[in-house]
Amino acid sequence: MNNKPKIVVLGAGYAGLMTARRLTQTLAAEEADIVLVNKHNYHYETTWLHEVAAGTINPNQARFMLSDVVNPNRVRLVYDVVSEIKKDEKRVVLENGELTYDYLVIALGFETNTFGIKGMAENAYSIVDIDSSRLIRDHIEYQFAKYKTEENPDEDSLTILVGGAGFTGIEFVGELVERVPQLCKKYDIERSKVRIINVEAAPSILPMFDKDLVSYAMNSLENRGVEFRLDAKIQECTEDSFIIGEDNEEIKAGTIVWTGGVTGNSILGKSGFEITRGKVTVNGDMRAPGEEDIFILGDCAWVMNEAEGRPFPPTAQAALQHAKTCANNIRALLHNEPLENFYFDDKGTVASLGVTDGIGSIFNGTKLKGKSAATMKKVVDNRSLFMLGGTKILLKKGKIRPF
Template identity: 70%
Template sequence: MNKPKIVVLGAGYAGLTATRKLAQKLSPEEAEIVLINKHNYHYEATWLHEVAAGTINHNQARYMISDVVNPKRVRLIYDTVVEVKTEDQRVVLENSEVEYDYLVFALGFVTNTFGIKGMEDNAFFIQDIDSARIIREHIEYKFAQYSSGESTDESDLTVLVGGGGFTGIEFVGELAEKIPELCKKYDIPRNKARIINVEAAPSILPVFEEDLVAYAKKSLEDRGVEFRIGAAISECTEEGFIVGEDNELIKAGTSVWTGGVMGSPVLGKSGFEVFRGKVNVDADLRLPGSENVFIIGDCSWTMDKETGKPYPPTGQLATQEGAHVAANIKNALYGLPLTDFVFDNKGTVASLGISDGIGNILNGVKLQGKPAAAMKKVVDDRTLLVVGGPKALLKKGKYRPF
């Protein structure tokens, strides 16, 4: 009898956690495990705003997959997924094809521009290591151009950030740390460089209570961040964003869109029913109507039975889904019933720069300022430990013992 083959697509938080848990739960005799990822490294998606601002080096935000997954136990394939053909249990890659008995679809997110005119062509996106590095380099290039006299347009020193959600606010928090450094480096008066956040909704950071949001907004404003709240972006041009009912042009040297994500486009290409960019999965995280395909992380909507709404897509949700899928696949292999996924929400913390933040943890304990910033580092390190294990934590952790 052939061993069942379990194929995991994507080595983000969900996919890498699923792979590592499967390797722990199943012996080589019980199942063959295959992990397919575009790159040979995993990156901390929740750290990308720091890479984009230049407050951490891009290498700190990533580690080699082979460092945390034993290639003797898990077959590692570095290739791009083109399509999943569920009718014959096959994954089409750019350079080959792979058959599966069980599939874990965890290909992560791409940016969703919601059809805003010009956004695709004229804005930068924080969606992977390379795109984050390009933003950092572009911002510094604009400062260097202005400093050298090659550019005399002060708007080149403006960084415009569309979206007041988690990524957008954490990004402007890092920019509030970085921009003064760039001004000093290039001998540019700080008041000439601007950081502007534009949000169509009436408030930023919708996952937090009003008092924490008010603290975050004031903290960022005190460090030079400007907010345009309740200002919808109708278009992104080469010069900047066109916002509001009066079609005001806000000019900037760097325009970054952080206003939304959706699951991998491979979902649609594979014929899965997609709702607002993701698949609504069953309570056990399977594709509806499927016995052997699981969809997790940023590619799925997982419903909270109490509220009837999907859980917000976070790193902790993705890692918990990855662990749950590994347990369910083991159950399936032995003919045991699959269990429904229940999210254990450990709270939410947002950074507002290196030494500031807000948080809501442990059933309503609120944090702000340095305690929140410290907790954010704890959360980041815990994720490293859960997803990559002790080796990843020792190499890349934000709290160093020495």
């Protein structure tokens, strides 16, 4: 009879996959059974999805098979969708079965948050996963092909509207300014006929960067054809437009993409966890409040920065560090040792503005602009690949080619 404790990890994003890998490194095979549950048989780099959506990289570059990086002799892979977590019964209900657990790690990622904007969920595309990103790429190209073949094409069909000027929105338009000239050449369409419009309710873009870097980013993107509509609240999203501002101005478009917000997985609320803005505010040791055996990581968790009285930013960098703390604490529980609290080692933030441009603030506030930032962004992306998949995946999928 198998009396080994069972550790079930839900989700193979940055936090979940890293947790499973670190558990195999910190625990001997006889110490625990490890199960990793994921909807797909692959992991995808969430921070690369804007490139897939714009069409500047192939979808397959942004993902790799779980079986290539997880030892099946150490981790049981279950490809299924989580329906509910029954905490009182220590049971996870899946679409095609169920699992019991002794320790549970919830790392189910994010869902789109439209903040109740009328019509947004129904009419806009969102960059959520590989499939949704590929759909955006295909739709944009379809608009070009349709424009070229129609006798009286709609001039607005070549307009691409992007709602939200946070990380994803700005990195997405940065890729679009690279992709649009390629599509114009392919379909013999004048570049001037294509509009890329970024709409943001706040007075500025990229709130995580200082004014100097924000100014550089805006100038760079505007010089390459991006139009910004700031301080412009989106009142409604119709099938082919945004209605914005107090005067209800309508901006028509053939492609509408919402990047303005995400929230934690809705399974959390359905399963009885206390939610704050879609996420669970976890304890310092990454456990859910009141739970001895449930850890919540990544986009599902608010981890408080006690010094500043607010949560740490929910980034891929943080998610990978959540995993380290979680794996160490599960090992500590198995060995009756004291648990550690999460410590965020902030290595900085870098945003791409296309293939050869970007901005960044790294280490002790060192600012980067232009090619140096773009190079650092590729270093960050490659580091993530290496941490999750090792040298094999880095060489196979990494951004190691020169500009």
